[in-house]
Amino acid sequence: MSTANLAEHLQRPALRRIHPVQLQKDNQVFLGLQDPCMLCTQMMVVPPQAFQVMQFFNGERSIDEIAEGLKLADIAPLLELVQKLDEFGLLWGPTCEALEDKKKAELAANGAFAAGATKSLGEDPAVIRAQLEKWLDEAEDAEIDESIVGIVSCHLDYGRGHPVYASSYRTIAKGPKPDRVVLLGTNHFGLGDGVVVSDVGFESPLGRMPVDAKVIEHLRAATGRKLFIDILDHVPEHSIQLHILWIQHLYGNIPVIAALVPDPVVGLMSDDGARVGVDEFVAVLGKALDAQGGRTLFVASADMSHVGPAFGEPAAIGDQRRREVEHHDRAMMKEFIASPDRLIEGMRAQKNPTRWCSVGAMTAAVRLAKPSSIELIDYRQAVDEQGNALVSSASMVLLA
Structure with a gap:
């Protein structure tokens, strides 16, 4: 032939x-x-x-x-x-x-991504709300009196990550309802090397969370198609969808701006202007939010270290390796709390030895929210019984 x-x-x-x-x-x-x-x-x-x-x-x-x-x-x-x-x-x-x-046309016609990871607690709204409320009740009260402009939480599956989700969302559970949420995640499976923004909403068993159309208009006017060209990267992305249920449970179906933020240490693969880097994204979104006004809650969906044989390391995870990871994580969190630029510089200098996957989401959230300070609420390591994989994460609040 x-x-x-x-x-x-x-x-x-x-x-x-x-x-x-x-x-x-x-x-x-x-x-x-x-x-x-x-x-x-x-x-x-x-x-x-x-x-x-x-x-x-x-x-x-x-x-x-x-x-x-x-x-x-x-x-x-x-x-x-x-x-x-x-x-x-x-x-x-x-x-x-x-x-x-064809897929993009269907998505635009529907106006929202179909429920994916948001169905991980089933499809019964009453059961979902009861489970989320139980986890919130179990979380320790961080007793934050100051106004909160943003949170950092994980994007682990709920089985491993619910204590971190709950400790983050409990800090804002009784606070004022925002006009919108800016939800920043990580592009785990997609092809876009720049920031990828969704111009449609998200379906879940708790309803449809719409996109903030007016903010999207500002972004489109400033960047054209560049922020949205790789929108299909959101289809499999759990780092966004796993937060949708928590936000809906607390605030209902409020408008959202969801973006997948690349690692600023790595940068864009090409400087041909076809995609939007982190610096440009922060600048144009900041202007769009200022023009729109109202109260915005910033959520950084962030996992940190990924170590063990599942991530290419030779030895199973033992107590010594766990201590080493925690020492590194706490040193990097200290840099982050001091300044997002210091976290980026630290990761660049050390070549991100434990494979933090969400430096972009974390630092962009801080640059947008401009908090007066950042407070660490909880730090955890999720490790399987065989010592094959460890993923660390933390709950933090960005104080006004």
């Missing part, structure tokens, strides 16, 4: 970001190719051998070069794999672009 009639983008196939999921059928192992953006309603499934072949699909090798390197006697199965991947939108090119355009 010849490659001459293949579409140009299939001549040198380039695989989009996917997440393999192990499946089993009739005592055989397969891999489901999970697309974070969910461009297709169905998931493509391949045998492990095909997944190994896909590692060569980096856009640099031609089909013939891949076949030669793998010493394939018959090129037909390779061509079939490439064409099927393209059909599912898993290769870069016009097919995935068309599927992206």
Whole structure:
């Protein structure tokens, strides 16, 4: 079978970001190719051998070069794999672009992201509210008398993270209702290297939290499409959705501005002006909020250290490693409390040795909220029984 009639983008196939999921059928192992953006309603499934072949699909090798390197006697199965991947939108090119355009159009027509991580407590509003209220009651009262302009909390699953969520949200539970919430998260699975803002709202079992349309108008006027071009990065993003229920429980369906903020230590991959960096985002959002007026609550959805074999470290986590991580975390939190710039400088100097994932969200929240001081409420480490993974997080308040 010849490659001459293949579409140009299939001549040198380039695989989009996917997440393999192990499946089993009739005592055989397969891999489901999970697309974070969910461009297709169905998931493509391949045998492990095909997944190994896909590692060569980096856009640099031609089909013939891949076949030669793998010493394939018959090129037909390779061509079939490439064409099927393209059909599912898993290769870069016009097919995935068309599927992206369709997904964006559906999203715009609906006006909100469908409930995803917000369904992790089920779909019964009464049950959800009862659970959130129970966790709030269990959290220690930090006895903050000053006005609070923002909080830092985690984006762990509720099973591991509920004490940190609750200690953060308890500090504002009896405070005045804000006019809007600026919710800053981390882009775990998406492709955008700049700030990614959602111009639609978020559905959950507690209702629909709308976007603050007037603030979005200001942002669009200032940046054009740049903040919104990678909006599909929000589809799989839990760091935003896991906070939606807490905000709805306390304040109802108030307007939200949700943004995924990159690591300012890393910066943009290109300076071609196609995306918005953290500095520009803080400047334009600050102006938009000033123009709109009212009271804004800032929420930084932030996990900190990620250590252990699950994150590439050789040894299981023991007590000594936990102490080392806590020492580092507390040193970095001290820098953060002193100044967001000092946290960035510290992470840059040390090359972020424990893989904090939310420096962008934390520092942007402080630069926007301009608090008089920051107070640490709680610090925790979530570790699995096997010592395979440790994720640390903290509850903090930004005082007016």
